[in-house]
Amino acid sequence: MDKFNSIGNQYKAIVIGGSAGSFQVINKILSSLPRDFELPIIMCLHRLRHVRNGFVEALNIKSNIEIKEPLDKESIKKNSIYLAPANYHLGVDIGNTFALSTDDLVNNSRPSIDILLQTASYVYKHKLVGILLSGANRDGASGMQKIAERGGLTVIQDPKDCLIDTMPASALKLTTIDYSLNTDGIIEFLLALDKSIKSVALLKNE
């Protein structure tokens, strides 16, 4: 895991955006994370707008950590995975809480990845990791740009590894991307990141 040696340990949260072609990837990632994965993971995956149930249940089959659709004003906790609910934008607000909104569609989507990424980077600044996966539109690109501008870490699924590469490719065109990785690479990255985060926790406890 040498190539991730230099990952910092300042991070407070991970945001993941995905659309068409990302379901398998997400499933593989979620099934590879340890039960005690430290950082909160907040996911915005494009989904049917008017189907409230089923999606989180489907993702939970493979995940080691229970995924929840947060309620408005719920606190963001460590060792938790969250999924943006159907037909609401999911944002991060001050005080480490979630904020939902029924605002207009953004990039034809609600939930919109850009909204999650932008609001999260506004709150977490350089302490945020953004990951953008396979997808057929441009949602998430400008969010990744914000993360990069504020000194956060940006990761995309390697366009070559994507079923549909428009989403990560748009981000790559718009902004600096720290890592472009295939699915296994993303998993390796997350495990290395978790190790780095836990090593600080250990130091603090000593």
Place this chain on the structure above:
Amino acid sequence: MIQEIEITQLRTLTELIKTRFNYDFGNYAMSSFKRRIQRILELYKFSSFDALLEKINTCDKKYFQDFISEITVNVTEMFRDPSFWVELRENILPNLLMDNQTISIWHAGCSSGEEVYSMAITLKELDCLEKVRIVATDVDMAILQKAREGAYSIKNMELNAKNYERAKGAFSIDKYYKEQNGKAMMDKSLVKDVIYREHNLVSEVSFGKFDLILCRNVMIYFNQALQNQVLKVFHESLFKNSYLIVGSKESLIWCEIANKFTVVNNEEKVYKKTKE
């Protein structure tokens, strides 16, 4: 491209609005409030945030009303969350009507009125529309006007029809509107007794007692402190053992007043006031 808005700038703006127009947006949830302001800057082509401040400092009441309309998020649907409307039709309304000759309902933050029509249609199909007094309020006067007009875009009727069907509507939604000049003109007899009025949840007090309050997808735009405050108004405005319903992704659990309510249906966010 306009610079990213800072939280301190938002504070300056909300202070100015408070002083000049006596509307307090200081406790709106930061993330969406900021996004709405950003949107206004782009929509009205302001050259900077300061230009907006200057405009608010000099504009008239009429302009300010338009500004409020832009700040508020009015997106709504008929029979939004169909499973909730099933719960309402099969349990909540029958319960209320069993115990009372007449009941009163408050739609707080009714937006363009789709929710009010959904209620009226449900009541009509339960054959008890005449027994119910409905008050529908919103802070946005322009959207209230739309609610009064009851003319909706045909494009939206497809979704509304699907929701209605999923909400176990008794007929087809066509029964309740006529197409005219490309609009769906709702059957006004459904809402002939509805009172639409301007009401600001932030600054105004309780104005009556109700058996049922719907405040769905409104308090998501408020911060926790403001939500606590508004819930006090709702608590005061409810009879004992009557219902408060919030949006399907909202919760009272983090609110100060939570212990005065019990959960009737957690999935559909139906609460009952059990303590004075």
